[in-house]
Amino acid sequence: MILYLLKRLAVLVASTAVAGVAVFAFMALLPGDPAEIALGVNATPEAVAALRERFGTDRPPLSQFADWFGGLIQGDFGTSYVTSSPIGPQIGDRLGVTAVLVLGGMVIALLIAVPAGTFAAVHHRNPLGVTISAASQVGIAIPAFLAGILLVFVFAVKAQALPSGGYVPIAEDPRAWLLGLLLPWLSLGLVQGAVLTRYVRSAVLDVMREDYLRTARAKGRGRMGALWRHGLRNASIPVVTVLGLQLATLLVGAVVVERVFVIPGLGDLLLNGVAGRDLLLVQGVVMVLVVAVLLINFVVDVTYAVLDPRLR
Amino acid sequence: MLSVEGLTVRADAVELVREVSFDIAPGERVGLIGESGSGKSLTALSLMGLLPEGVRASGTARLGERELVGVPEGRLKDLRGREVSMVFQEPMTALNPLMRVGAQVAEVMTLHGRSRAEARARAVELLGRVRLPRPEQLARSYPHQLSGGQRQRVMLAIALANEPGLLICDEPTTALDVTVQKQMLELIAEVAPALLFITHDLAVVAAVCERVLVMYGGRVVESGPIREVFARPRHRYTEGLLAASKLTPRGTRLPTIKGSVPAAGRFPDGCVFRNRCPYASEKCQTEPALTGDGHAYACWHPAD
Ligand SMILES: Nc1ncnc2c1ncn2[C@@H]1O[C@H](COP(=O)(O)OP(=O)(O)OP(=O)(O)O)[C@@H](O)[C@H]1O
Ligand code: SF4
Ligand SMILES: [Mg+2]
Numbered sequence: 001m002i003l004y005l006l007k008r009l010a011v012l013v014a015s016t017a018v019a020g021v022a023v024f025a026f027m028a029l030l031p032g033d034p035a036e037i038a039l040g041v042n043a044t045p046e047a048v049a050a051l052r053e054r055f056g057t058d059r060p061p062l063s064q065f066a067d068w069f070g071g072l073i074q075g076d077f078g079t080s081y082v083t084s085s086p087i088g089p090q091i092g093d094r095l096g097v098t099a100v101l102v103l104g105g106m107v108i109a110l111l112i113a114v115p116a117g118t119f120a121a122v123h124h125r126n127p128l129g130v131t132i133s134a135a136s137q138v139g140i141a142i143p144a145f146l147a148g149i150l151l152v153f154v155f156a157v158k159a160q161a162l163p164s165g166g167y168v169p170i171a172e173d174p175r176a177w178l179l180g181l182l183l184p185w186l187s188l189g190l191v192q193g194a195v196l197t198r199y200v201r202s203a204v205l206d207v208m209r210e211d212y213l214r215t216a217r218a219k220g221r222g223r224m225g226a227l228w229r230h231g232l233r234n235a236s237i238p239v240v241t242v243l244g245l246q247l248a249t250l251l252v253g254a255v256v257v258e259r260v261f262v263i264p265g266l267g268d269l270l271l272n273g274v275a276g277r278d279l280l281l282v283q284g285v286v287m288v289l290v291v292a293v294l295l296i297n298f299v300v301d302v303t304y305a306v307l308d309p310r311l312r
Numbered sequence: 313m314l315s316v317e318g319l320t321v322r323a324d325a326v327e328l329v330r331e332v333s334f335d336i337a338p339g340e341r342v343g344l345i346g347e348s349g350s351g352k353s354l355t356a357l358s359l360m361g362l363l364p365e366g367v368r369a370s371g372t373a374r375l376g377e378r379e380l381v382g383v384p385e386g387r388l389k390d391l392r393g394r395e396v397s398m399v400f401q402e403p404m405t406a407l408n409p410l411m412r413v414g415a416q417v418a419e420v421m422t423l424h425g426r427s428r429a430e431a432r433a434r435a436v437e438l439l440g441r442v443r444l445p446r447p448e449q450l451a452r453s454y455p456h457q458l459s460g461g462q463r464q465r466v467m468l469a470i471a472l473a474n475e476p477g478l479l480i481c482d483e484p485t486t487a488l489d490v491t492v493q494k495q496m497l498e499l500i501a502e503v504a505p506a507l508l509f510i511t512h513d514l515a516v517v518a519a520v521c522e523r524v525l526v527m528y529g530g531r532v533v534e535s536g537p538i539r540e541v542f543a544r545p546r547h548r549y550t551e552g553l554l555a556a557s558k559l560t561p562r563g564t565r566l567p568t569i570k571g572s573v574p575a576a577g578r579f580p581d582g583c584v585f586r587n588r589c590p591y592a593s594e595k596c597q598t599e600p601a602l603t604g605d606g607h608a609y610a611c612w613h614p615a616d
Contacts, residue, residue: 125365125366211402211406212409214400214406215400215408215467218360218362218392218393218397219393219420220390222385230411307410308410310454
């Protein structure tokens with residue numbers, strides 16, 4: 001177990017370093033010089049050179065990378081060339097909002113998928129179970145932003161029950177925070193829940209055919225009792241894999257949903273950074289997203305080991 | 313103790329087991345033999361109420377006073393693992409890979425009313441009783457850390473935990489190597505209460521059982537005391553089976569039964585063995601009944 005964890009941890013550290021190099025190299029290869037961008041087309045070469053020196057972009061790339069990456073490790077994302085404000089705190093604030101959005105969406109997806117998928121598997125031979133799998137197929141075909149727009153239309157515009165967008169920090173007004181996030185959570189969660197339902201269904205179906213479930217029933221457990229005690233943990237192994245992939249998808253989905261609901265998350269920050277040509281900011285946000293995905297993979301791997309003794 | 317009458321198993325329109333009847337007296341050890349696909353497992357599973365989905369049993373099977381066939385799951389469930397237990401054909405997959413072996417043995421006892429602590433302690437004791445080495449340590453391991461033979465013993469420990477009146481073993485040794493097989497058989501013979509023992513190894517039935525049922529095409533074609541049936545088989549299928557095994561005196565070994573077992577639902581009407589039987593006649597197009605006291609057989613032209 002410890003060895004397995006150490007190995008996974010080493011993989012996490014190594015892949016973070018590789019990701020750092022990749023993100024830095026990619027941004028460095030993009031055309032455009034921060035100093036030229038900051039000063040505009042009419043700047044004198046001397047002024048540009050002076051600004052480059054101040055930004056540090058006149059130094060060799062390797063030393064720039066060392067500075068940037070060294071800063072990252074200490075949580076310092078540098079200072080924006082465009083707004084001259086430190087990037088770290090901005091990313092920190094936004095990351096919190098996006099994390100709440102994504103995790104809330106995931107929770108809703110799980111709340112839908114685990115009962116619905118299990119039910120559909122247990123009743124796979126009768127009409128109700130078949131209806132659930134058919135409904136999840138429809139759900140899968142709907143993109144998250146469309147679900148968002150539909151939800152806004154129904155709950156905000158028609159029923160006027162929920163705000164159609166905007167974000168209130170929880171410290172300011174917890175109730176408004178919750179109401180504001182409800183539709184974004186739903187639009188992420190419903191679609192992911194539909195996708196996940198299918199995986200839960202097939203995982204539970206597979207497990208239901210396992211011999212050890214029959215053994216459990218031979219011991220005197222009922223069908224559902226056997227499934228509950230011996231099936232769900234086994235079924236959760238493939239589901240965790242999908243969950244990890246989905247979290248990554250949700251991060252991307254959040255970028256769009258943040259736009260639809262005017263939520264100041266990372267996606268919003270990223271789009272602003274791109275629009276404002278704030279290279280260092282974009283670089284920081286992309287790095288954070290990549291590390292988030294790597295961390296999710298790490299957590300998935302650790303979860304496997306916790307669930308499955310064969311991996312320890 | 314166990315009394316089976318007209319047990320029929322169907323998957324949709326296909327009849328997989330037909331009108332099987334037999335009794336097992338308390339403490340009696342009965343073998344069920346026949347080639348692959350003759351319906352042995354389905355017969356056993358219908359007694360446990362554990363038939364695969366889409367497969368249904370009809371007829372009656374009584375264990376003491378309790379009906380086993382056609383009763384709702386809720387009523388069968390407290391019999392299973394307590395009055396009647398089963399060791400399945402596949403040892404490698406019959407245990408939950410994510411649960412410690414000891415807990416899986418203890419479970420069958422807590423399910424039937426023992427306290428957790430008592431069940432844990434007795435689980436270790438049972439693992440020792442099925443001759444597993446260092447039972448305390450073994451109880452804490454996971455199935456993948458055990459060999460096939462060890463897992464099958466764990467299954468046997470589970471089956472015996474509540475001292476059931478009837479033990480069903482479905483080819484418990486087929487997947488094991490020869491030495492392990494021998495130990496396992498000795499163990500079963502030693503600990504088993506009344507036993508229904510499924511195998512296609514004739515030497516094994518001869519060693520373990522007192523009486524034998526020969527199954528082919530979903531029917532019992534011959535039954536009786538082992539000695540009589542093996543010394544003087546009457547049904548032509550039994551005759552063929554015995555001839556193909558090593559049990560006949562050296563030098564008189566006959567060729568194996570020609571052809572192969574048809575797929576489910578593809579058996580001929582009348583005598584199910586008629587398309588492979590060298591003695592088949594016109595008469596065999598009508599189904600022969602299983603007749604005879606003690607040693608019974610269903611054949612129009614029995615061997616003598
Ligand atoms: N779920 C099912 N649906 C339809 N047919 C089935 C099903 N399970 C088994 N059968 C068929 O029923 C017949 C008897 O199967 P069974 O498993 O009882 O054979 P068996 O005598 O135990 O053979 P083996 O020695 O291979 O274990 C086979 O032809 C098999 O294909
Ligand atoms: S009844 Fe006829 S076909 Fe069947 S075993 Fe006897 S002789 Fe052969
Ligand atoms: Mg079988």
